[in-house]
Amino acid sequence: MTHFGAVVRNRRERMHLEDRRFSLRQVAQRVGIEPAYLSKIERGDVAPPSEATTIRLARELGEDPDVFLAMAGKVSSDLQEIVRKRPRLFADLIRQLKAAPDDAILRVVREVRDGDW
Amino acid sequence: MTHFGAVVRNRRERMHLEDRRFSLRQVAQRVGIEPAYLSKIERGDVAPPSEATTIRLARELGEDPDVFLAMAGKVSSDLQEIVRKRPRLFADLIRQLKAAPDDAILRVVREVRDGDW
DNA sequence: CCGAGTGTGTACTAAATAGGACACATGACA
DNA sequence: TGTCATGTGTCCTATTTAGTACACACTCGG
Structure with a gap:
């Protein structure tokens, strides 16, 4: 079971090869979190971040937010709302x-x- | 917006008319929570309980767990799992x-x- | 009158969630 | 060789979640 962070790291490093703006620190800054925190996320040192942060991360890395959320063990709250109605x-x-x-x-x-x- | 607790209270009191085993205290005991806590839930004094407790409450009152969960602002975790896959x-x-x-x-x-x- | 049962007010809490702050070691490169 | 920028280790923290514990006041039947 390859965890959430590993996928993030993979994806980010792939982008980093082509574009040096995808260093951990710079991505963290654009996403609006501390570099140390992103580092811990990528290494699975902490649980996946909140829904909002996960979505910003997905966007930053050009990934499908629903897929990232799923890997983070969550379901988008807008989907939940539809179901709840x-x-x-x-x-x-x-x-x-x-x-x-x-x-x-x-x-x-x-x-x-x-x-x- | 009639909240979760109000529906619980309504339902429970309706049952209580026909069956004195549906006092707040006795229901709380069967559900496995403190009476004081159920009291607060029914009056909307606290947020709706956890998924597990909500489901036990629904069962106890003969209601659809998915509906109770929805009123509690949640979506059953088994549904979420299906979506996440x-x-x-x-x-x-x-x-x-x-x-x-x-x-x-x-x-x-x-x-x-x-x-x- | 009293004892059981009823609902409720107040106070407290353990665990989880979602991070921030800051210092540090390393490597690149100008 | 100094100075960036990079990733990471350690420590700390505010907020939310999901309740418990216990005392209190009221009521109703016997």
């Missing part, structure tokens, strides 16, 4: 889809997107 | 369905349940 419906739907293959879910997504409702 | 897929799906009418979602649920995949 109609708990029964969404709980059923999500549990229903738990075992469904990716392409089945994708089909549903598309179907809904093009939906006629 | 395929963040992009589920994030898309849920955001897609944000504005969909109930019956459209229901149709999707059924469709998936009877699905042929």
Whole structure:
């Protein structure tokens, strides 16, 4: 189980090769946290940061915030809010889809997107 | 915005009319928390309890745990886990369905349940 | 009258969350 | 050789979460 920080470090170092603005310190500064803290995050020395910080980090590294959040063990609060507004419906739907293959879910997504409702 | 505690109190008092085992103290005991704490919860004097406690409370009162959790401002951790395993897929799906009418979602649920995949 | 049961007020707390401050060693490079 | 910039180690802290403990006042049946 390669942890959150490792992925961040990987991603950041890859960017750093092409662009020296991606040093730990500079990224930390742009993200708005202390370098020491980012260092600890990347080494898994501390738990993944808050939702807000995780999202800023994802943006900075050009990654999908939802994916980064997932790796940080969280689910975006805007998704949670959607679910909370109609708990029964969404709980059923999500549990229903738990075992469904990716392409089945994708089909549903598309179907809904093009939906006629 | 009628808060979580108010719903609990309502529900519990309704049960209490028919069954004297639903006093605040006895419910608290069965749920495994201090009476004083349940009292504060019901009056909205403190934030809603943890996920685990909320679920036990829902069960005790014969309510849907997902609904109680929603009122407590939370989303069941088992649902979160499902989403976290395929963040992009589920994030898309849920955001897609944000504005969909109930019956459209229901149709999707059924469709998936009877699905042929 | 009293004892059991009821709800509540006050005070306290252990653990988790989400970091900040600052000093330090290292290496690059001008 | 000095001076940056880099990553990291150590220590500290405010806030939130999720409750417990205990005493108190009221009421109702026997």
